[in-house]
Amino acid sequence: MCGGCRNRGRCRLGLGEITIIGDAAHAPVRCAPHFQAGPNVAHGGWTAAMFDDIIGRSLTQRGLRTVTGNLTVDFFNPVPVGEAMIVEVVTESRAGRRWTMQAMLRLERDPSPLARAIGVWVERREGHFERHEAAMRDYRAR
Ligand SMILES: CCCCC/C=C\C/C=C\C/C=C\C/C=C\CCCC(=O)SCCNC(=O)CCNC(=O)[C@H](O)C(C)(C)COP(=O)(O)OP(=O)(O)OC[C@H]1O[C@@H](n2cnc3c(N)ncnc32)[C@H](O)[C@@H]1OP(=O)(O)O
Structure with a gap:
């Protein structure tokens, strides 16, 4: 769990446990109702945050x-709120300290991708x- 939810013991984004298989991974996810944007459709920011956290x-x-260096999300279809979905992560490549990663979001029982990161x-x-802390201390002391 990320630092924002660890003390609460519950992921507020609605993300489940991650299973690692070699250099790939998958996890169950479900968009919580408070991230609704359009009617029963997830806010695009939920989808981006979900990919960022899972990867x-x-x-x-x-x-x-x-740490995340950059992240691009393609939204192929509306993402439903409250529905069981799966995220599948693959490692595209590694160059020195840089890891290029890709992930897909889909409904639990449908292979079509809803979004890709x-x-x-x-x-x-x-x-x-x-x-970072030291730089912020210097900044606040200015
Ligand atoms: C949400 C996830 C939660 C995960 C939590 C998991 C478990 C919790 C358990 C324990 C908790 C403990 C700790 C938690 C730890 C981490 C979780 C938080 C993760 C984050 O908090 S995420 C927030 C958003 N994220 C940032 O806050 C990054 C801001 N940024 C920087 O801090 C620097 O910018 C940095 C470090 C990226 C680079 O700085 P640097 O000085 O180390 O290195 P340098 O610039 O030399 O780059 C080295 C090589 O990376 C390439 N490179 C650099 N920047 C790039 C970019 N943007 N895109 C593509 N490539 C890039 C260069 O091109 C070079 O490549 P090459 O070596 O091939 O030339």
Whole structure:
């Protein structure tokens, strides 16, 4: 679970446990009603956040310490609210600290993709978050 929900013990985005199979992964997801945009349709930001979280956590579960460098989402069809869906993640390539990842979202019982994400995750250098904290302390002291 990400830092925002860990203490609550419940993923507010509605994302399930990730299963890792080699360099791929999959997870059950369900868009919570409070992310509704159009009638019974998920907000596009939910779809992007869901992909970001699932891909990022799948890399964490594989023992990689990464941050999202970029993320592009293609929306093929409306994403329903409250419906059981599956996200499937694959590793496209790796170059140094850069991991190019792709993921698809689909209904649980239908193989057609509703949305696709492609993005680059960059392995963090030691002290990544500490450097950020220090930079923010300097900024606030200005
Ligand atoms: C949502 C996921 C939750 C996952 C939580 C999981 C489990 C929780 C358990 C424990 C919790 C503990 C810790 C939690 C840890 C992480 C979770 C949070 C993840 C995030 O919080 S995510 C937030 C959004 N994310 C950012 O906040 C990134 C902001 N950014 C930067 O911090 C820097 O920008 C950085 C680090 C990306 C690079 O900086 P840097 O100085 O280390 O490295 P440098 O610039 O030299 O780049 C090295 C190579 O990456 C290439 N590269 C650089 N930037 C790129 C880009 N944008 N796109 C494509 N490629 C890029 C270069 O081209 C070069 O490639 P090459 O080596 O081939 O030349």
